[in-house]
Amino acid sequence: MIEKAKSTSQRLPVAKTYKIYVNGKFPRTESGRTYPLPGSREDPAANICLCSRKDFRDAVVAARAAVSGWSGSSAYLRGQILYRIAEMLEGRKDQFVSELVRTGLTKRVAAKEVAGSIDRLVYYAGWSDKVQQVFSSVNPVSSSHFNFSMLEPTGVVSVIAPEESALLGLVSAVAPVIVGGNTCVVLSSYTKPTSAISFGEVLHASDIPAGVVNLLTGQRKELLEHFASHMDVNAAVYYGEDSDEIQSLQEHAALNVKRVAIRSHSDFQKASSQGPYHILDTQEVKTTWHPVGI
Amino acid sequence: MSTSSGSKISFDTEWEYSPAPESTSHVTIEPQYELFINGEFVAPQDGTYFETINPATETAITKVAAAGDGDVDLAIRAARAAYEDSWSKISASERGKYMYRIARVIQERAREFAVVESLDGGKPIRESRDVDVPLAAAHFFYYAGWADKLEYAFPGKAPASLGVAGQIIPWNFPLLMAAWKIAPALATGNTVVLKPAETTPLTALLLAEVIRDAGVPAGVVNIVTGEGSTGAAIVDHPGIDKIAFTGSTEVGKIIQRAVAGSPKKYTLELGGKAANIVFEDAAIDQAVEGIVNGIFFNQGHVCCAGSRLFVQESVAETVIDKLKDRIEKLIVGDPLDKNTDIGAINSKPQLEKIEEYIRIGEAEGAELYQSGCAVPTQGFWCRPTLFLNTSQSHRIVQEEIFGPVLAVQTFRTVSEGIEKANNTPYGLSGGVWTDKGAKIFHMTSKIRAGVLWANTFNKFDPSSPFGGYKESGLGREGGLHGLMPYVRME
Numbered sequence A: 001m002i003e004k005a006k007s008t009s010q011r012l013p014v015a016k017t018y019k020i021y022v023n024g025k026f027p028r029t030e031s032g033r034t035y036p037l038p039g040s041r042e043d044p045a046a047n048i049c050l051c052s053r054k055d056f057r058d059a060v061v062a063a064r065a066a067v068s069g070w071s072g073s074s075a076y077l078r079g080q081i082l083y084r085i086a087e088m089l090e091g092r093k094d095q096f097v098s099e100l101v102r103t104g105l106t107k108r109v110a111a112k113e114v115a116g117s118i119d120r121l122v123y124y125a126g127w128s129d130k131v132q133q134v135f136s137s138v139n140p141v142s143s144s145h146f147n148f149s150m151l152e153p154t155g156v157v158s159v160i161a162p163e164e165s166a167l168l169g170l171v172s173a174v175a176p177v178i179v180g181g182n183t184c185v186v187l188s189s190y191t192k193p194t195s196a197i198s199f200g201e202v203l204h205a206s207d208i209p210a211g212v213v214n215l216l217t218g219q220r221k222e223l224l225e226h227f228a229s230h231m232d233v234n235a236a237v238y239y240g241e242d243s244d245e246i247q248s249l250q251e252h253a254a255l256n257v258k259r260v261a262i263r264s265h266s267d268f269q270k271a272s273s274q275g276p277y278h279i280l281d282t283q284e285v286k287t288t289w290h291p292v293g294i
Numbered sequence B: 001m002s003t004s005s006g007s008k009i010s011f012d013t014e015w016e017y018s019p020a021p022e023s024t025s026h027v028t029i030e031p032q033y034e035l036f037i038n039g040e041f042v043a044p045q046d047g048t049y050f051e052t053i054n055p056a057t058e059t060a061i062t063k064v065a066a067a068g069d070g071d072v073d074l075a076i077r078a079a080r081a082a083y084e085d086s087w088s089k090i091s092a093s094e095r096g097k098y099m100y101r102i103a104r105v106i107q108e109r110a111r112e113f114a115v116v117e118s119l120d121g122g123k124p125i126r127e128s129r130d131v132d133v134p135l136a137a138a139h140f141f142y143y144a145g146w147a148d149k150l151e152y153a154f155p156g157k158a159p160a161s162l163g164v165a166g167q168i169i170p171w172n173f174p175l176l177m178a179a180w181k182i183a184p185a186l187a188t189g190n191t192v193v194l195k196p197a198e199t200t201p202l203t204a205l206l207l208a209e210v211i212r213d214a215g216v217p218a219g220v221v222n223i224v225t226g227e228g229s230t231g232a233a234i235v236d237h238p239g240i241d242k243i244a245f246t247g248s249t250e251v252g253k254i255i256q257r258a259v260a261g262s263p264k265k266y267t268l269e270l271g272g273k274a275a276n277i278v279f280e281d282a283a284i285d286q287a288v289e290g291i292v293n294g295i296f297f298n299q300g301h302v303c304c305a306g307s308r309l310f311v312q313e314s315v316a317e318t319v320i321d322k323l324k325d326r327i328e329k330l331i332v333g334d335p336l337d338k339n340t341d342i343g344a345i346n347s348k349p350q351l352e353k354i355e356e357y358i359r360i361g362e363a364e365g366a367e368l369y370q371s372g373c374a375v376p377t378q379g380f381w382c383r384p385t386l387f388l389n390t391s392q393s394h395r396i397v398q399e400e401i402f403g404p405v406l407a408v409q410t411f412r413t414v415s416e417g418i419e420k421a422n423n424t425p426y427g428l429s430g431g432v433w434t435d436k437g438a439k440i441f442h443m444t445s446k447i448r449a450g451v452l453w454a455n456t457f458n459k460f461d462p463s464s465p466f467g468g469y470k471e472s473g474l475g476r477e478g479g480l481h482g483l484m485p486y487v488r489m490e
Helices: A055-073 A075-091 A092-104 A107-127 A131-135 A167-179 A194-205 A220-229 A243-256 A274-282 B069-087 B092-108 B109-122 B123-147 B174-188 B202-213 B227-236 B249-258 B284-300 B313-328 B348-364 B414-422 B435-444 B480-486
Strands: A034-036 A045-050 A145-151 A156-160 A182-189 A213-216 A236-239 A259-263 A282-292 B035-037 B040-041 B049-052 B058-063 B159-162 B165-166 B191-195 B219-223 B242-246 B265-269 B275-278 B310-313 B366-370 B385-388 B405-411 B429-433 B451-454 B487-490
Touching: A034 A259, A045 A274, A055 A156, A055 A182, A055 B049, A075 A092, A075 A107, A075 A167, A075 A194, A075 B123, A092 A107, A092 A194, A107 A167, A107 A274, A107 B092, A107 B123, A131 A145, A131 A274, A145 B227, A156 A167, A167 A182, A167 A194, A167 A236, A167 A274, A182 A220, A194 A213, A213 B219, A213 B385, A220 A243, A236 A243, A243 A259, A243 B202, A282 B040, A282 B435, B035 B069, B035 B202, B040 B058, B040 B109, B049 B109, B049 B405, B058 B275, B069 B159, B069 B191, B069 B219, B069 B227, B069 B451, B092 B109, B092 B123, B092 B174, B092 B202, B109 B174, B109 B202, B123 B174, B159 B385, B165 B174, B165 B227, B174 B191, B174 B202, B174 B242, B191 B227, B202 B480, B219 B435, B227 B249, B242 B249, B242 B480, B249 B265, B275 B284, B284 B405, B284 B429, B313 B385, B313 B405, B348 B366, B348 B405, B405 B414, B414 B435, B435 B451, B480 B487
Parallel strands: A156 A182, A156 A236, A182 A213, A236 A259, B165 B191, B165 B242, B191 B219, B242 B265, B275 B310, B275 B429, B310 B405, B385 B405, B429 B451
Antiparallel strands: A034 A045, A145 A282, B035 B040, B035 B219, B049 B058, B159 B487, B366 B385
């Protein structure tokens, strides 16, 4: 945010350029378009990237390239990395609180949202090696076979993040997708994009491989169709209540039979907004038959 | 490198390994260690201390407090108070966050832990550095995540904590066993009184520092050092709700008798005499490495060691020749040397026990083969040892030696292999070597043991349950099943 020098002798602060986070880098949108940070009349120079379909497609390429490494890493490692993200966020708590305050939250509510985001990352870190244990099975088939079913990540997931809860909602959307070994492309809150942009910096300082999480800023009405229809995306997660959007998303998802998860949480502090079933939404079940005999 | 039949790979070269000792400069050992009770290090009531020695040099490292009945009582009361006042009151997710902190600090201080573990217990630094310490951290990390997810582990039930857990651990994996015990207990909301083994108390006391530094509320974990009598005081104390014991089958039976008629829950992780079964269709060189890892890992001080080798007759000669060649090249010596394969035997009594079994084996008529490697003059050492032509009735086949001694037998058919493998009062683990997947699952379903390894051996992971059938114990540690002994179902 731009602060004006209060007198001629005062140091002029350096303002931040708001960029997107794609493939472990911080590019501007390829379109060259921006929109003014909503609600910041005192900050007219805050320009947010208005991402295009091409930005999304580039991000999907990065996300796809990251799938084999990330899904092939051990559950323990993924858990450690999610925990590391929590550590990084904890260290930059104050920045996130002040950014949320600028979106209109009180300091107390903002602090609660940041703390909740950190704890949510720790919560999902713990699921990394447990979701498999709770939801896999060994199946007592009648023939002489060792038969087991286990979870596997579906692949690349497009995420339409919550519009209102800029940080906790974002974390709640992304963590269950990546802890299960998927990679994702996320459309952040349009009206409150700064938390997502800064969260990209937190991700960048953690040990998460490039391309696992890609964060875009822009307009739902422009990008939703592409998030839903892209043929190299395996699943779409949507937060919101707009029935036209939901119908459009589901129709476009049918193009390549995407898995679709529609969530309409309003209070992300509630325990119901987290859980292993959120992880299952972007998992496949694979069953293996193996003979038993001599 | 391939060999035509009859020829032997020559490992002889002009080159010798130069010593590569791990530095101890970053480790500070205090002249004396106290008991860790109620978040503080306190002197034992009767002022008794005992020495812990470095088994590789036979020199004293430091003095450690011997906890008497009064100290144990104090520790259990502290654990009870912590259970009632703090640990059962804080939220499950916060409980987990304390445990994540412990995991992180173990990772940060890993090198220090590894050096102290090797100094105090004699295990090669390569193992303490690459196995014991990272697995201990991983165990805390794994169970930290369970703390706020317990309802998913027990469908249809509301799991509740038990109270105070009394935990007694052995000297073969001192830090790792402490982690195996403490982590699931804390995750499920219990508090702990832990007794390390008298020959290896130091890493548990370092862990006490870590737990204190992580800000864990006072009394949640208490560590009382001492001999068997300290362990007995824990088992017999009425303030204990659960006992977790890892050690000999003999002591396990004493504990099971001692708690008879009391409401105390218990898990016992006891001895073993695992069968490692090699079929003719196995990848032989890989199997030989697995046999070596199975019995010589940690000087054979492993309850799940593959101490009975069964080789299918058609490949027996090849396997045994290769095994003999291989053990000639194992380096026995300084545990702190990064090239060392086999470190020091943990204690003099243990060395005497192993030597006694070697005499028994010879007297029973088995054929002894030992590596000709050099061993240091000071310290407790045992060369890698094979007994060939053993039979089921031999004591070296039936009894747990807990040292680098392998009893070798042969078999012809699958059913004979199974029959022989199961002919033991123990049932902790087993190994199968074959390229036939169907045979693997046939064997693992027929062998009466809690952990089976196929084309591998001695693998451990916090997410994987571990524990024995038959006289190898009861209950499981590790994984989802490792939570069960620490909860009451409501």
